[in-house]
Amino acid sequence: MKGRVLYTLDQTVRQPRNWLFLSPRAVLGFGIALSLVVGSSVYGHARRAVAHAQSQFIVQTLNGDEAIGQIILLDDRQLVLATSEGDRSFAVDSLLQMTPTERVDTPAENTGVEVQLIDGTQLTGTELTAGDGRVRLKALAQDVVIPFRMMAHARFRKFDDQQTEQWKGALQAADASDLIVVRAGDNLDYLDVVIQAVTPDEVTVQVDGEERSLGRERVDGLIFANPNPPQLGNPLCILDIGLPIHVRTLKLTDQRLTVRTQSGISLALPLGSIRGYDFSAGKLMYLGDVEPDVMNVVKFLGPAFPLELEMHKPRRNQSPDGQPISIQSQVYRKGLGIRSKTELTYRLRGEYRRFEAIAGIDDEVRGRGGHVQLIIRGDDKVLFDEAVDDSRGAVPLTLDVSGVNRLTILVDFGENQGFADHLDLANAR
Numbered sequence: 001m002k003g004r005v006l007y008t009l010d011q012t013v014r015q016p017r018n019w020l021f022l023s024p025r026a027v028l029g030f031g032i033a034l035s036l037v038v039g040s041s042v043y044g045h046a047r048r049a050v051a052h053a054q055s056q057f058i059v060q061t062l063n064g065d066e067a068i069g070q071i072i073l074l075d076d077r078q079l080v081l082a083t084s085e086g087d088r089s090f091a092v093d094s095l096l097q098m099t100p101t102e103r104v105d106t107p108a109e110n111t112g113v114e115v116q117l118i119d120g121t122q123l124t125g126t127e128l129t130a131g132d133g134r135v136r137l138k139a140l141a142q143d144v145v146i147p148f149r150m151m152a153h154a155r156f157r158k159f160d161d162q163q164t165e166q167w168k169g170a171l172q173a174a175d176a177s178d179l180i181v182v183r184a185g186d187n188l189d190y191l192d193v194v195i196q197a198v199t200p201d202e203v204t205v206q207v208d209g210e211e212r213s214l215g216r217e218r219v220d221g222l223i224f225a226n227p228n229p230p231q232l233g234n235p236l237c238i239l240d241i242g243l244p245i246h247v248r249t250l251k252l253t254d255q256r257l258t259v260r261t262q263s264g265i266s267l268a269l270p271l272g273s274i275r276g277y278d279f280s281a282g283k284l285m286y287l288g289d290v291e292p293d294v295m296n297v298v299k300f301l302g303p304a305f306p307l308e309l310e311m312h313k314p315r316r317n318q319s320p321d322g323q324p325i326s327i328q329s330q331v332y333r334k335g336l337g338i339r340s341k342t343e344l345t346y347r348l349r350g351e352y353r354r355f356e357a358i359a360g361i362d363d364e365v366r367g368r369g370g371h372v373q374l375i376i377r378g379d380d381k382v383l384f385d386e387a388v389d390d391s392r393g394a395v396p397l398t399l400d401v402s403g404v405n406r407l408t409i410l411v412d413f414g415e416n417q418g419f420a421d422h423l424d425l426a427n428a429r
Helices: 024-052 161-172 308-314
Strands: 004-008 019-022 058-061 066-074 080-081 086-091 095-100 113-117 122-125 127-129 134-139 142-147 152-154 178-182 187-198 203-209 212-215 217-221 237-240 244-253 254-261 266-271 277-280 294-297 325-327 330-332 335-338 342-347 354-361 370-378 381-389 397-401 406-413 423-426
Touching: 024 397, 058 134, 066 086, 066 244, 095 244, 095 254, 113 134, 122 134, 161 178, 161 187, 161 330, 178 203, 187 217, 203 330, 330 423, 335 406, 342 381, 354 370, 354 381, 370 397, 381 397
Parallel strands: none
Antiparallel strands: 004 019, 058 066, 058 095, 066 080, 080 086, 095 277, 113 122, 113 152, 127 134, 127 187, 134 142, 152 217, 178 187, 178 217, 187 203, 203 212, 237 244, 237 277, 244 254, 254 266, 294 342, 325 330, 335 423, 342 406, 354 397, 354 423, 370 381, 370 406
């Protein structure tokens, strides 16, 4: 059969039961088509296998869109989610946050070192050594190498409340020189030094041009001077692994998220260890993370002692009684806890488009008749003026603040004149 080829789909059988007579060109075309079909099938199967092996995630975008599905692809530019309605693609710049639908419990590590980088990234590790201008930390089941210039501080022990305040004072004192923090009885003390090296047994520093070594057991912490820190800008996102990781780049491969922090440190994180992804940096402002420009607090039964007014002040990212914010059994990590009568003013400078929050009487006083009048103004315009009481539940707010320079929030006395007036503005942003 000149110019024709005997082709079989079952090459392993000498006398095929099913065979075709095809020209060489047809054979080539058929082979390519078969490869494409098989390749597509394999890709589809692999894609589904990867997606099905992962947890479900809730994705929220800046424009209020929401989707639930499994991650197919995630990198610096794009997120692809397999949802019940098909695959959905999101530009990373459009994302607000992403959280797994199931609670992630990060197992507690037997850590002895707490480290913070200049970008805000925090790590805990089991061992820290240093030398040649680099810190080496065993953390997250890997060896992490951090240049001195990217270190903010390292802490080797837990502190009580008094020591925590003293540690904060030492952090504020760090300027042109490094500090070594040691314990003096029950208190902390610190000394200006130049950090040279750290081993499991001792810390070597330079003091007044002379090199000295201290036993590691005497050292509670190290604070690294950064008089001219690099301008890092906003992170792509902040990962929550029980501690914040400020990320510049990320890529998901084989159930592991490879990230580079804002300070240039490379980390590999199991996908299942991440509690949440916050893409909001530079895109929104949570009121619970900033101080108001103006705050006025008035008690119903006044005048009040200064200590009373201090206790009566609104709380950031807590309920009015200092507990986690909770409305109708829904707990929120961000927000404001406010009692009447309180007025807060925030400077927006015309840079924001919307104000969003969920208003409600906190669960800590549920059933006790909480009632307030909530008034929100943008400059001189009233944007919201309604009563919020115990029976109303959660009240979602979405207010247009385009061009607004000052946002003012007034929680005024309600029908019960300050009784059980524990208002939450959950996720106020």
